[in-house]
Amino acid sequence: MCGIVAYIGEQDAYPIIINGLKRLEYRGYDSAGIALQNGSLNIFKKKGKVKELIDYTQGKNTSGTSGIGHTRWATHGKPDDVNAHPHVSGNGRLTLVHNGIIENYSLIKKALEKEGHVFATETDTEVLVHLIEEVQKRDNLPIEEAVREALTNVVGAYAIVVMDREDPDKLVGARKASPLVIGIGDDGFFMASDGTPIVEHTKKVIYLDDEQIAVVKRSGEYEVRSIDNVLHTPFVQELNMEIGRMEKGGYDYFMLKEINEQPTTIADAMRGRLNAKEGWVRLGGMDDHVELIKSAERFIILGCGTSWHAGLIAEYLFEDLARIPVEVEYASEFRYRNPVITNRDVVIAISQSGETADTYAALELAKQNGAFLYGIVNAVGSSIARLTDAGSYIHAGPEIGVASTKAFTGQVTLLTLMALQIGRERGTISDEYFLTLLKELEAIPGKVEQMLASNEKIKYIAGEIKHSTNALYLGRGYNFPVALEGALKLKEISYIHAEGYPAAEMKHGPIALIDENMPVIIIATNKSLNDKIISNIQEVKARKGMVLAIVTEGDDEISKIADYTIEIPETAEPFTPLLSVIPLQLLSYHIAVMRGCNVDQPRNLAKSVTVE
Ligand code: G6P
Numbered sequence: 001m002c003g004i005v006a007y008i009g010e011q012d013a014y015p016i017i018i019n020g021l022k023r024l025e026y027r028g029y030d031s032a033g034i035a036l037q038n039g040s041l042n043i044f045k046k047k048g049k050v051k052e053l054i055d056y057t058q059g060k061n062t063s064g065t066s067g068i069g070h071t072r073w074a075t076h077g078k079p080d081d082v083n084a085h086p087h088v089s090g091n092g093r094l095t096l097v098h099n100g101i102i103e104n105y106s107l108i109k110k111a112l113e114k115e116g117h118v119f120a121t122e123t124d125t126e127v128l129v130h131l132i133e134e135v136q137k138r139d140n141l142p143i144e145e146a147v148r149e150a151l152t153n154v155v156g157a158y159a160i161v162v163m164d165r166e167d168p169d170k171l172v173g174a175r176k177a178s179p180l181v182i183g184i185g186d187d188g189f190f191m192a193s194d195g196t197p198i199v200e201h202t203k204k205v206i207y208l209d210d211e212q213i214a215v216v217k218r219s220g221e222y223e224v225r226s227i228d229n230v231l232h233t234p235f236v237q238e239l240n241m242e243i244g245r246m247e248k249g250g251y252d253y254f255m256l257k258e259i260n261e262q263p264t265t266i267a268d269a270m271r272g273r274l275n276a277k278e279g280w281v282r283l284g285g286m287d288d289h290v291e292l293i294k295s296a297e298r299f300i301i302l303g304c305g306t307s308w309h310a311g312l313i314a315e316y317l318f319e320d321l322a323r324i325p326v327e328v329e330y331a332s333e334f335r336y337r338n339p340v341i342t343n344r345d346v347v348i349a350i351s352q353s354g355e356t357a358d359t360y361a362a363l364e365l366a367k368q369n370g371a372f373l374y375g376i377v378n379a380v381g382s383s384i385a386r387l388t389d390a391g392s393y394i395h396a397g398p399e400i401g402v403a404s405t406k407a408f409t410g411q412v413t414l415l416t417l418m419a420l421q422i423g424r425e426r427g428t429i430s431d432e433y434f435l436t437l438l439k440e441l442e443a444i445p446g447k448v449e450q451m452l453a454s455n456e457k458i459k460y461i462a463g464e465i466k467h468s469t470n471a472l473y474l475g476r477g478y479n480f481p482v483a484l485e486g487a488l489k490l491k492e493i494s495y496i497h498a499e500g501y502p503a504a505e506m507k508h509g510p511i512a513l514i515d516e517n518m519p520v521i522i523i524a525t526n527k528s529l530n531d532k533i534i535s536n537i538q539e540v541k542a543r544k545g546m547v548l549a550i551v552t553e554g555d556d557e558i559s560k561i562a563d564y565t566i567e568i569p570e571t572a573e574p575f576t577p578l579l580s581v582i583p584l585q586l587l588s589y590h591i592a593v594m595r596g597c598n599v600d601q602p603r604n605l606a607k608s609v610t611v612e
Contacts, residue, residue, distance in 0.1 A: 002099035013067035020197025027075025031084035036064030045084035070097040077122030089133035100157035190214035256403030276438035296346040303350035306404040312481035317419035331362035343370030352407035356380020394521035399602015462590035477521035486584035494592040
């Protein structure tokens with residue numbers, strides 16, 4: 001939530017920051033702003049997307065070789081021009097951009113008001129910049145010292161960059177529980193919420209750790225200290241990102257591009273980790289921990305949103321293939337409910353961004369209680385990737401559409417590999433079944449490709465559903481979580497109310513909603529439960545509901561009774577989610593486009609949820 005970009009060096013800061021903000025728009029897009037320094041200080045802020053900010057700055061003085069920028073997802077204070085960042089100190093000397101939440105801001109605000117501070121906005125961020133100003137004035141401190149001192153009084157999460165008009169040759173950045181990356185260029189420094197605004201300028205980066213403060217100077221020097229003033233030698237690493245993967249590449253929306261990338265991203269998730277011919281599967285991240293993981297008493301899987309759905313599929317996979325008991329928890333619930341955690345638990349965190357605040361906090365809790373933490377993460381170097389004891393990246397590349405697609409299938413692929421490896425180690429899968437599964441899994445990217453060929457048919461069906469106000473998604477077994485994910489995709493981007501249910505639960509409530517206006521999307525690919533699903537379809541049809549069934553190819557029985565069917569290629573039952581989710585992603589996409597929605601940036605949502 002919220003994206004930060006900053007630059008100091010020899011180049012013009014405006015284009016660097018604006019282009020960077022465009023890359024970070026997935027983190028929030030209700031207002032944007034920029035502050036530029038070049039002798040004088042110019043600040044431009046606008047409600048709406050970065051495009052609005054660009055239009056607003058046309059013809060204005062945007063010169064300057066240092067500056068800070070921000071794209072916002074509002075927490076405190078409505079999205080408008082005034083509440084947009086950067087925020088300015090009372091004396092006009094300091095400007096600051098912030099991602100996170102200052103939890104004790106109202107206490108600090110009251111204390112500052114007593115000192116005579118007057119606030120122009122409703123934001124917690126303005127309180128922080130006034131606090132830094134107060135500390136700086138009181139003790140006559142250089143900006144980096146004032147930031148450090150002020151942050152010792154702050155409770156909450158922050159990534160900030162601060163600029164001091166009277167000390168124009170440096171920028172100060174700091175982080176706690178919200179990400180901040182520093183790029184070291186040939187002629188300047190960059191700071192950003194992730195590497196995407198930096199990669200086109202430099203690949204040399206430092207990921208700041210929690211409670212670290214960095215000073216970068218126009219002269220080329222930099223320094224990192226902890227909040228308790230200990231000097232650190234930061235680890236400079238290579239940013240592993242390709243610019244091409246951050247462009248739309250001819251597609252109308254990133255979401256459509258990302259859906260279509262899945263044959264490649266699933267293959268990338270498996271690359272070097274599976275060989276059906278030689279009969280092995282191996283996740284490098286488990287190498288030093290196989291004994292510990294395979295003898296875990298229990299797996300606890302933590303995630304939010306789509307990642308939580310991937311976790312639900314993993315519950316079926318681990319129990320089915322590795323015979324390990326699994327609990328799947330919403331990270332936000334887990335962290336606040338005094339859960340029982342022991343050092344015999346393995347906690348698996350699933351996160352695309354690696355920055356989700358609830359998942360991070362839940363992991364910290366598990367760590368304090370002695371559990372071993374394993375991460376299934378997309379964003380390399382992210383906070384969750386660094387907090388976990390071990391883990392595997394899904395290698396899906398940047399996912400920019402707010403609705404997760406390729407990250408979901410990447411997560412499910414990794415969790416499948418993990419279940420297969422652990423099952424093999426524990427002797428819970430027979431040799432024959434293991435080899436069959438490996439072959440089937442290797443064939444999945446090709447079958448996903450085949451699924452994508454149903455696009456036109458799905459588009460047609462989308463046209464039949466687009467005016468609905470509600471939709472019901474049903475699935476059983478491995479495909480119950482897919483029903484949840486299908487419903488989430490639809491509501492996220494098309495704003496149609498949708499619910500996912502285990503198919504058999506329909507008769508315990510949702511059936512009351514079914515009439516001719518209610519499309520019911522049934523994932524009916526589990527051969528073992530086909531008879532039962534057919535009964536569910538009959539029950540919907542008897543109440544005049546419209547049925548779209550996702551079936552395995554050649555399933556004529558369901559095709560005869562459903563209004564529409566989409567076929568998935570035959571595969572082993574544990575892998576059906578990787579295929580059945582594809583038409584559901586496309587269906588939501590087309591419905592949203594037909595309803596005129598902004599697919600990549602749905603209202604009120606953001607991709608990287610770094611606040612509670
Ligand atoms: C947000 C995103 C979802 C994502 C969820 C968890 O709600 O819009 O797409 O599934 O956060 O994010 P994570 O990065 O932890 O997977």
